[in-house]
Structures are given as structure tokens and as C-alpha cells.
Amino acid sequence: MLQMTSVIFSRRLCVFGCKLLLRKIGEQSSGNVTPFCQGAGRKLHVTARLSAAKLIDGVAIAKQIRDEVKAEVSEITASGKRPPQLTVVLVGSDPASVIYIKNKIKACEYTGITSDTIRLPNSITEKELLTELDLLNNDPNVDGLLVQLPVPDHICERTICDSVAPEKDVDGFNIMNVGSFCVDAESFIPATPAAVMQMIKRTGIETFGKNAVVCGRSKNVGLPIAIFLHGDGDRGNLAGDATTTICHRYTPPEQLQVFTKTADIIVAAAGVPNLITADIVKEGVVVIDVGINRVDHPDNNGKSMLVGDVDFEGVSQKASYISPVPGGVGPCTVAMLMKNTLLAYKKEIHFAAH
Numbered sequence: 049m050l051q052m053t054s055v056i057f058s059r060r061l062c063v064f065g066c067k068l069l070l071r072k073i074g075e076q077s078s079g080n081v082t083p084f085c086q087g088a089g090r091k092l093h094v095t096a097r098l099s100a101a102k103l104i105d106g107v108a109i110a111k112q113i114r115d116e117v118k119a120e121v122s123e124i125t126a127s128g129k130r131p132p133q134l135t136v137v138l139v140g141s142d143p144a145s146v147i148y149i150k151n152k153i154k155a156c157e158y159t160g161i162t163s164d165t166i167r168l169p170n171s172i173t174e175k176e177l178l179t180e181l182d183l184l185n186n187d188p189n190v191d192g193l194l195v196q197l198p199v200p201d202h203i204c205e206r207t208i209c210d211s212v213a214p215e216k217d218v219d220g221f222n223i224m225n226v227g228s229f230c231v232d233a234e235s236f237i238p239a240t241p242a243a244v245m246q247m248i249k250r251t252g253i254e255t256f257g258k259n260a261v262v263c264g265r266s267k268n269v270g271l272p273i274a275i276f277l278h279g280d281g282d283r284g285n286l287a288g289d290a291t292t293t294i295c296h297r298y299t300p301p302e303q304l305q306v307f308t309k310t311a312d313i314i315v316a317a318a319g320v321p322n323l324i325t326a327d328i329v330k331e332g333v334v335v336i337d338v339g340i341n342r343v344d345h346p347d348n349n350g351k352s353m354l355v356g357d358v359d360f361e362g363v364s365q366k367a368s369y370i371s372p373v374p375g376g377v378g379p380c381t382v383a384m385l386m387k388n389t390l391l392a393y394k395k396e397i398h399f400a401a402h
């Protein structure tokens with residue numbers, strides 16, 4: 049534990065300073081590091097207690113995963129075969145979706161996977177979209193197919209997810225994949241839950257017999273993460289064997305902290321900034337932040353900034369490991385999508401005859 053006093057010039061700047069500092073601590077071992085933030089403006093005296101929280105570097109883990117995919121794709125193309133192909137369908141022009149798709153295309157380029165983005169107008173009918181999906185389902189040159197969510201209100205999300213052929217469903221959102229996943233059968237695993245598990249496993253964090261708390265019960269994120277964490281050895285390397293509690297919007301705050309204070313692992317996936325604060329976690333906790341919140345930030349040239357569900361600055365002083373936002377789960381999600389696309393190409397997921 050390190051006790052230090054520093055003069056900083058803006059509280060928000062300090063958040064960035066601490067993040068940078070923790071990145072450093074994550075890279076090195078722990079040790080005496082003196083934070084020093086420079087800049088003009090209001091002076092504040094802050095005393096920060098820093099423990100040796102290690103950063104779970106999503107950018108580095110994502111690169112490791114992408115490199116594994118890239119090596120396999122090189123082997124495929126070296127043998128004269130065509131590379132895997134991912135087709136992404138975007139309905140409308142949701143700005144967040146545009147960013148995510150850009151990141152997916154970049155990852156495809158990196159790994160040697162070919163990609164195609166089909167942009168359709170917001171006004172498209174559900175029937176027209178289904179016709180488009182039918183074409184792509186039957187196109188032998190399309191291995192992985194996904195429709196970026198959310199879709200406009202007049203289109204039924206469940207119908208769309210179930211209309212992507214299960215063997216091309218690299219998102220794992222088709223009901224066949226969801227059901228198979230729940231009973232430990234072969235399936236495509238949604239990229240975000242798979243990313244969280246990879247981050248835990250590749251960091252060497254033990255889950256067996258631990259107390260895990262998942263905040264958030266969304267069908268594509270919170271729920272499958274909880275299934276992973278509580279699952280038994282039948283899931284192979286992705287088993288958690290943890291005692292898992294799911295908290296959600298109707299968990300009273302006083303009850304939430306009863307669970308988080310005894311948690312060895314907290315996965316925050318509620319979409320609520322500052323949901324997890326230092327006062328409700330125990331010393332040494334592992335925290336994975338899945339939250340994606342765009343909040344106004346007056347110091348950021350009036351632009352919004354991306355934050356997770358965790359008060360990073362505070363919680364990192366108590367946690368043993370912590371993942372940041374951005375640079376945590378997000379990049380690993382994109383990397384796991386590449387892995388799923390490779391699986392789809394290799395036709396490695398088989399569905400029982402029905």
C-alpha cells in the first residue's frame with residue numbers, strides 16, 4: 049500500500065492521471081510511483097491511497113486473441129483456400145453502431161478475414177430485411193452473419209435474430225444457439241460473455257468456489273455471463289464453478305451492497321455509471337466492467353466520453369484486478385467475434401438433428 053499526496057489541477061484530469069498510472073502499475077509490478085499531473089486551472093489538494101490493483105488490459109488480450117485467429121487464417125490462405133468472410137448488416141445509422149462496426153472491420157482486416165457491411169435504410173420493412181437475410185443465409189461465400197443491434201422499433205429483434213442461420217450466427221443470438229448454450233451443447237457463444245471469460249482465464253484469475261456477482265441480467269450479456277460463472281466443469285475451460293448472484297435494476301441498493309461486499313469477482317453490466325463504488329467492494333476484489341455509457345464531459349471539448357459502470361478511480365484502490373472502459377471488454381468482444389467467424393468458416397459448430 050502506498051500513501052501519497054499530490055497537487056493536481058483538476059479533479060477530472062486526475063481521473064485520467066490515475067488511469068494512466070494504473071496502466072503503468074499493470075505493466076510493471078507494484079512499487080513506488082509518484083503521480084504527477086500537469087496542466088493549468090484550479091488547484092486541489094488530493095490524498096490518494098493506491099494499492100497494487102493490476103489492470104486487465106483488454107487491448108493486449110484482444111491482440112493476443114486476434115493474433116491466434118490471424119495465424120489460423122494465414123494457414124488457410126497459404127493452402128490456397130479463400131479466407132473466412134464476415135457480413136454485418138446495419139439498419140439505419142445509430143452512431144454507436146457505426147463505431148462498433150468500424151472496429152469490427154478493422155479487426156477483420158488485421159486477422160485476414162474478409163468483411164462486408166450491408167447498410168440498409170431505417171425505413172426498411174421487417175419483411176424486406178428477412179428477404180435480405182435469406183439471401184445471405186444461402187450465400188456460400190458468407191461464413192459469419194450478424195445484424196447489428198439495436199434494430200428500429202418497427203422490426204422485431206427476436207424475429208431477426210432467429211432468421212440468421214444458426215450455423216452462421218456468430219453473435220450467438222439465434223434461439224438455437226441460446227438454447228444450446230444453456231444446456232452445454234455446441235453453440236456459438238455471444239462475443240461479450242466470451243470476452244469476459246477470456247479476460248478472467250487469460251489473466252489467471254481463479255473462479256472455482258469463489259463468490260461472483262453479476263450486475264445486470266440482459267439476455268445477451270448479463271445472463272450468459274452468469275451462466276458461465278456458475279457453470280460446472282462440463283463447460284471445459286470456460287467453466288466458472290463460482291457461487292453466482294445476479295443483481296438487477298430491482299435489487300435495492302442496500303441489498304446490492306450485501307452481495308458486492310462479499311464478492312470475490314464483480315462483473316458490472318448494468319449500464320449505470322458509478323454503480324460500483326469503492327465503499328461497496330471488498331479489498332482484493334476482481335472487477336470486470338462491461339458497462340458502456342456515454343456521458344457529457346465538460347473537460348472533453350464538449351464531446352461526450354465513454355465510461356463503464358465502475359468508479360474506476362475509487363475501486364482501483366481496493367481491487368486486485370480491474371478492467372477499464374474503454375480498453376477493456378469492448379476490444380475483447382470484437383476479437384471474440386473474429387474467433388467465432390473462424391469457427392463458422394471451419395463449420396465447427398454442429399447442431400443436433402431436430
Ligand SMILES: Nc1nc(=O)c2c([nH]1)NC[C@@H]1CN(c3ccc(C(=O)N[C@@H](CCC(=O)O)C(=O)O)cc3)C=[N+]21
Nearest residue numbers: 147148151194195196197198219374375376378379381
Ligand atoms: N449484433 C450485435 N452484436 C454485437 O456484438 C453488438 C451489438 N449488436 N450491439 C452493440 C453491442 C456493443 N458491442 C461493442 C463492440 C465493440 C466495442 C468497443 O470496441 N469498444 C471500445 C471503444 C469504442 C468507442 O469508442 O465507443 C472500448 O471499449 O475500448 C464496444 C461494444 C457489440 N455489440
